[in-house]
Amino acid sequence: MFSKYSIAPTIYLMDRNYPSLKKMIDIPLAGNSYVIRCKSVFCPEVVDFVNPNEEDAILTLKITNKRIHNTFFKTLSKVPDEVQTRVVRILFPTREYEYLLTNTDFTIEELAYLYQLRWRVEGYYCVLKEKMQLENFSSKTVEGVKQDFFVKILTSNIASLLIADAQSQLDQEQKVSNKYAYQINQNVALGIIKNEIITLLMNQSLNMEPDS
Structure with a gap:
């Protein structure tokens, strides 16, 4: 059964x-x-x-x-x-x-x-709804709402990768230089990335051709 x-x-x-x-x-x-x-x-x-x-x-x-x-x-x-x-x-x-x-x-x-295991998913819902303001749409059209939704999901995903990478670097530095364990302030980091996402995506240095 x-x-x-x-x-x-x-x-x-x-x-x-x-x-x-x-x-x-x-x-x-x-x-x-x-x-x-x-x-x-x-x-x-x-x-x-x-x-x-x-x-x-x-x-x-x-x-x-x-x-x-x-x-x-x-x-x-x-x-x-x-x-x-x-x-x-x-x-x-x-x-x-x-x-x-x-x-x-x-x-x-x-x-x-x-x-x-579901708590991490619940935590991510909190990020999307409260920090990313996923339900706060700038448009009332179907296409506009879709654009808002996918932009915020993309921004959140990019932010997660950047924050994880920054935290990894910080952890390595703290192993040799500091006895205290510091954490990246996710609220501050997310706010910066939200404001700079266009600049980040338009940065030509990020569009380098892969090594042959």
């Missing part, structure tokens, strides 16, 4: 605002896997799992008329009678228990590691 990551093309890692019966149907139908954090009161079946303090169980979620009414099943040609999913309890560093739904057979330790 459950699939190892070695045969699953994609593993969807989702926070606790995303669990739904439809996702637990759609994702496996496409041959993929999911790891979804859910609230302890997500559904009655999860509540029943939480109360006895179990760590790992297979749940059978009946697709009742009420659930069909409250969930978007419009894209399914046939709604199944039930959905089976696995639920595990994870102890986070905060000493709080969280609950993950999945259709994989990873160990609890592997699932905890997988779920933590």
Whole structure:
């Protein structure tokens, strides 16, 4: 019933605002896997799992008329009678228990590691939305919005490369000259790159022919 990551093309890692019966149907139908954090009161079946303090169980979620009414099943040609999913309890560093739904057979330790991988993605969303102001468009036309979007993504990618390179050089210098570990100020660096991106891209010295 459950699939190892070695045969699953994609593993969807989702926070606790995303669990739904439809996702637990759609994702496996496409041959993929999911790891979804859910609230302890997500559904009655999860509540029943939480109360006895179990760590790992297979749940059978009946697709009742009420659930069909409250969930978007419009894209399914046939709604199944039930959905089976696995639920595990994870102890986070905060000493709080969280609950993950999945259709994989990873160990609890592997699932905890997988779920933590999404934090870098969340961090990048923060960069795009807050620092790059991705949703602050200068145009109201379709093409203008697309241009704004792709320019900011390109600028963010270039900034990430430059900041990583600068941090690597700084780390090397600090090994021999300083006992303190300094970090590149990403906010300042990003602001400079945003303002100088046109000059940077137009710099002819960056367009050198590769060595033959």
